[in-house]
Amino acid sequence: MNRKVLAGMLLLAVPLVLSACRGFFTQAPVAVLDYEPKGTFEAPITITFDLSGSQDPDGTIVAWTLDFGDGSAPASGTDVTVPVEHTYEAEGSYTATLEVEDNAGKKDQASVVITVAAPRIYFISDRWGWWQVFRVKLDGSEEEFLPVWLAEITPALRWNTRDKLAASVFDAGEWDLTVTDLFAFTGQHLDTQTYSEIQPTWHYQGDKLAFASDQAGNWEIWTVEYPWGIATAVSQLTVQTPYWALAPAYSPVNGDLVFVSSKGSGGAANGGSALWIWPAGDPAPQLLHDSSGHDGAIDPGWGLVAGLPADGGLSTPAWSPDGSKIAYTSDRADGVGGLDIWIYDLDAGTAQNLNAFSGGSPNTAADEFDPWWVETGDAIAFVRDVGGGTYQVFLVELDTGTVRQLSSAADSISPAGEEQ
DSSP: OOHHHHHHHHHHHHHHHHHHHHHHHOOOOBOOOEEESOSOEESSEEEEEEOTTOBOTTSOEEEEEEEOSSSSOOEEESOTTSOEEEEEOSSEEEEEEEEEEETTSOEEEEEEEEEEEOOEEEEEEOTTSSOEEEEEETTSOSOEEOOSOSSEEEEEEOTTTOOEEEEEEEETTEEEEEEEETTTTEEEEOOOOSSOEEEEEEOTTSSEEEEEEOTTSSOEEEEEESSOOTTOOOEEOOOOTTSOEEEEEEOSSSSOEEEEESBOSSSBOSSSOEEEEEOTTOSSOEEEEOOSSOEESOOSOOOOSTTOOTTOOSOOOEEOTTSSEEEEEEOOTTSSSSSEEEEEETTTTEEEEHHHHHSSOOOOSSOEEEEEEOTTSSEEEEEEEEETTEEEEEEEETTTOOEEEOOOSSOEEEEESSOO
């Protein structure tokens, strides 16, 4: 072969060889996947995935794909510094897998396992002669006792993670706020001793609690930051005097707060109590709904808390998970029984009996009260008088109207999630 032709061919081959070598010796990217919160949480749980630890030693990551492991569509993108949120809707163990690709076309994967527990209803029961917190699955199975405090009432779970349970514990003649860690079953006590604090509700960001207290000589709504120490100050929020305020409930999507008061638009509430709302950022609360009956905190009056007003009870309004509706108790004359569950639509400004809302008959001639909207959004738990002075927790499926009893022993009341 002509030496000039051969030399030309060799010169042409050099770039190809160098290119091949460069691709061969280029290092692969490194996929790193982290997430918060860690632990086992009840469905639905929103997980925030962190991809930012991923890197390419000698190039750049140009694409990533995150498979959540639950059959939903994977997420994808090009910027690993942007967090990715995903909500797991059902009980199970899910392997989330991140795949990253660099500018040389090389790939790497990393995986984490997300464990999700079944959603549960939390409630209190006096089956042993004092009020204690229990929980049960939505199908009524696997009921269990939570061994932390004695004599607890008005439980409320923290939104989303549901890893903390706020309640009131009887201490030195008064009801004081407590928070229980549901992983370690350890408790933290806001030790006040001189007045009662009941009906706690978690701010949607999990860093504050609102509650009802009589420390000012009148039942009003107060707040406290969380986590707290013994010296943590509590702050009075409402001033409804000479009327009372009870049963606060924070929205799950913002800082809006609904509560119950005996105050109406220009004096006493029409039926004895009415729903009020304090929109986040507003300087004062406003009347939300005042029907012809008691609205909001009414219940049969168990007498668990000394000094509660005659028209006020422990039954608390409950927000829907999307923050658009509020379930509450009322004894208005156009209900089915003495006490019924009603649904207030904030956009429409109207109230609807739960029977019409669910298409079934959860409200009966017996008393139904104390609702809690399950965080999956498709069911509401409530308390029913089953006769003989006994109360049990029930659940209605909103898409079918099917009602089933969840508790069975002694009196069982105050179903909770965040929210009470």
